[in-house]
Amino acid sequence: MEIKTDQEAKLGYWLILPTVLAIGGLILYPVIYNLWLSLHKVNMNPTQPNTFIGIKHFIEILTDVDFWTAFRTSILFTSTTVVGTTLLGLGVAILLNRKFPGRSLIRGIILLPYVTPVISAAFGWKYLFNPVFGMFNYIMVDVLSLMPQHINWIESPRYAIFAVIIFNIWRNFPFAFLMILAELQSISGTLYEAAEVDGATGWQKFKHITLPELKFVIGALVILRTIWNFYKFSEIYLLSSSVEVLPVYIYEKAFATYSFGEAAAISAILFVFVFGFILFYVRKVLEW
């Protein structure tokens, strides 16, 4: 029997080896290599050697106004989209948590924004946000008169952030919806029946039964969405390249001005910030 366990373990190592090599070589090594790059003046040609300059990049970045502007834009984008996707997902999940004809079809339709390729969805929204003939301006200005005039949502640096936030909420609320709906469906109906016998109102039932049951899934959604949206690049850049969140700032530093070392240092700062947030959130908010 002893030999067999040894063999099993050996096979286990062999089977997991490709995964370990792939993740080690293409995730863990690059993360460490990124730190190394951030301490160097990186040659524009990747085959040429780099010069060590210590923490010079970090000092430059932390005293650079543009960095802090991008940082604030990232915070604004992430906080509004995390709240927006979670609340809309929660609302729609509660709405659909009942039996009605065509429910599974509608659930499938609601998932479409999440599975459509970003490039297609971004083009659709660009058209909607068009300053001259876009539906969005038409409805807001000509139909509802909520705004005085048509706005160039995509290209104006001032308004593009709102377009990007709306697009992100549209695209990602279905994920929150799906997770919350699954959790709602697992809450036992007897809890509500007992509450009704005790004369609880709809709001009381929601506050004392539904919300506590959803605490874990909403906590998980908030942390995942925060991490993902802090790193979000394509959904922002493909809709409007004038919204300079940190990932877009890093991308342009690296691949438009070829300041690889500086860009590597900014990504290191971004990672430390996200990691710090995770630690804080897990300890203080989730109390794990």
Next chain:
Amino acid sequence: MVGKDSLRSKIIFVVLLMLVLAFVLIPFVTMISSSFKPNQEQTQLPPKIIPDNPTLEHYQGVLNPDIFPFLNYFKNSLIVAFFSAGIGVVISIFGSYSFARLEYTGRSVIQRGVLMVYMFGGVLLVIPLFQMISKLGLFDTRTSLVITYVVQTLPVSLYMLGNYFRTVPESIEEAAIIDGCSRLEVIFRIVLPLSAPAIVSVFIYAFMIAWNEYLFASVFINSSSLRTLPLGLNQLFYTQHYVWGRMMAASVLTAIPVIILFLSVERFITGGLTFGGVKE
């Protein structure tokens, strides 16, 4: 929550449902409708959903290689997505069987290490990976994209397959081993055939991720002949020759394969999503 089914609450429900559906569907409706509108109708106000004179000219334009290299981009996306998904599935079949059924020291450390990947977004990896890819001489090759995409999809694929493998009754596997099968034979003859739906779903999940990816493609690919769909379409948008109807037709044709694939395995993938969350 089963409320009292009064007429008023029914009406509120239907109105809210319509609002949600309108919000979800408006971009799709716009896209499809504009792809059939002739150019002079594109700028009409108020925007019409059904075109007055529907036309197929934009689809013909998109599919004509002399006007628009759409088919070439489509082919590149297909090759990259197919190979990333295929290689990813093979690696995760072995890896998740190892996690699900075999015992060895360090297993839980490795499992947690795989989950760590969640903490590193693509934007943190793109600079070091670009340097590595260039040093390895893989810059401007499809291979650079395939190896990157395989790793990006591994955590979720391992998770989804591992969960499925654990539902295969261990007694069947033990009986086969007593009958003289080796572990590898058990994997190929028993576990894989029983897990076919899960394997197809994981393949489709990885395919969709690769089909969708823009960041790495924009950095690793230089030649226009190697561009994938997201890259090619986005670059065309910034040339002065773009035509709205044609861009919308291209968007529709880019989305259709993915939506069909997703709908074919919707139940399985959404099950996997709700249990594990999914890496974006």
